[in-house]
Amino acid sequence: MKEETIRVLQVVTQMNRAGLESRLMDLYRVLDRSKVQFDFYTCRKEPGQFDEEIVSLGGKVYYEDPLSIGQAFGIPGRFARFCGAHPEYRVLHTHLNQWCGLVCEGAKRAGVPVRIAHSRTALAGRSGENLVKDLVKHLFASAPTHRFAVSRKAGEWLFGARACSAGKVEFYPNAIDAQKFAFDPEKRENTRRALGLGEAFTILHVGNLRKVKNHEYLFRIFQVIQNREPDSVLLLAGEGERKEALTAYASELGLSDAIRFLGSRKDIPELLCAADAFVFPSFYEGLPGSVLEAQAASLPCFISDTIAPEVVLSDLAQALSINADPALWAEKVLSSRTHTRGAELALFERSGYDVRALAERLTGFYLAASEAQK
Numbered sequence: 323m324k325e326e327t328i329r330v331l332q333v334v335t336q337m338n339r340a341g342l343e344s345r346l347m348d349l350y351r352v353l354d355r356s357k358v359q360f361d362f363y364t365c366r367k368e369p370g371q372f373d374e375e376i377v378s379l380g381g382k383v384y385y386e387d388p389l390s391i392g393q394a395f396g397i398p399g400r401f402a403r404f405c406g407a408h409p410e411y412r413v414l415h416t417h418l419n420q421w422c423g424l425v426c427e428g429a430k431r432a433g434v435p436v437r438i439a440h441s442r443t444a445l446a447g448r449s450g451e452n453l454v455k456d457l458v459k460h461l462f463a464s465a466p467t468h469r470f471a472v473s474r475k476a477g478e479w480l481f482g483a484r485a486c487s488a489g490k491v492e493f494y495p496n497a498i499d500a501q502k503f504a505f506d507p508e509k510r511e512n513t514r515r516a517l518g519l520g521e522a523f524t525i526l527h528v529g530n531l532r533k534v535k536n537h538e539y540l541f542r543i544f545q546v547i548q549n550r551e552p553d554s555v556l557l558l559a560g561e562g563e564r565k566e567a568l569t570a571y572a573s574e575l576g577l578s579d580a581i582r583f584l585g586s587r588k589d590i591p592e593l594l595c596a597a598d599a600f601v602f603p604s605f606y607e608g609l610p611g612s613v614l615e616a617q618a619a620s621l622p623c624f625i626s627d628t629i630a631p632e633v634v635l636s637d638l639a640q641a642l643s644i645n646a647d648p649a650l651w652a653e654k655v656l657s658s659r660t661h662t663r664g665a666e667l668a669l670f671e672r673s674g675y676d677v678r679a680l681a682e683r684l685t686g687f688y689l690a691a692s693e694a695q696k
Contacts, residue, residue: 337370401428441480473630531562546652
């Protein structure tokens, strides 16, 4: 008798080409979908960039209103109603950080037996927004049946250091299809030609245009590099609400002609091959997949020391302080020009960050957890 396929409800904001969403799609593509099928509950009324592919792979996408602080205490009721109307979901896996407890509480009220809260960030700083998130994350903290995190920092932020030390948090890191990002000299040549880069020293940043990515600091680093290497170029792959402000800041620094806003891109592997260095000075991150991708492409990476240390897989990645003079970063980036690109696939096989190994592990969890509830 054929085993029933388990349908897992993944709860996200919107399935666009961003870090979490790209990592979920990497998993979904290699998953044995005869055993486990993903469906997606999105907190947006508009379709996401991955939605057509999700449907082509057999998944469903639900569109609902955004979550907000003003309606926080209505969130459990909202998810209780949804899960009650969809009893086929016996596993709910939410990736909404501070909202996880509220989402899982709703699923609990509807009788969903497996409720996973997955922490994917590690907020830092004392902004008003972050303080509110710190308060919200404690609401219904006992509602999840399982607690996942992409890194120790991410686990401690959402669940607390004591829970991590006590073994109450399982670590399911971001993982990538390393083979897809492997360095290819032909891709490099073709992409550089298409972008008109010539012999320019090329720096790449992949990430949404949001405050957390610390673009102003990145621009100041690049300004020093530009002074040393006038033909250098900074490529920004990503989109977001700060594009207008960042465009103005690039102009203020006299860098408008050297900084290229590429928008959301499907060709990240090609861009990584074309680049000479990857610079990523975020204020905070959980475990950024883009840094893993850059290392898979054998690209020298310069990242902030506030990021989870688990993302540093080799000496390809150097962690630096965002409180340092941007000239220090610039000097490190420029010193990487002698790096010889090669294959890094074995590195990912050893480290556990290969998506196929993670898909197998996660499938085993879903199957065992579902069986335990029968």
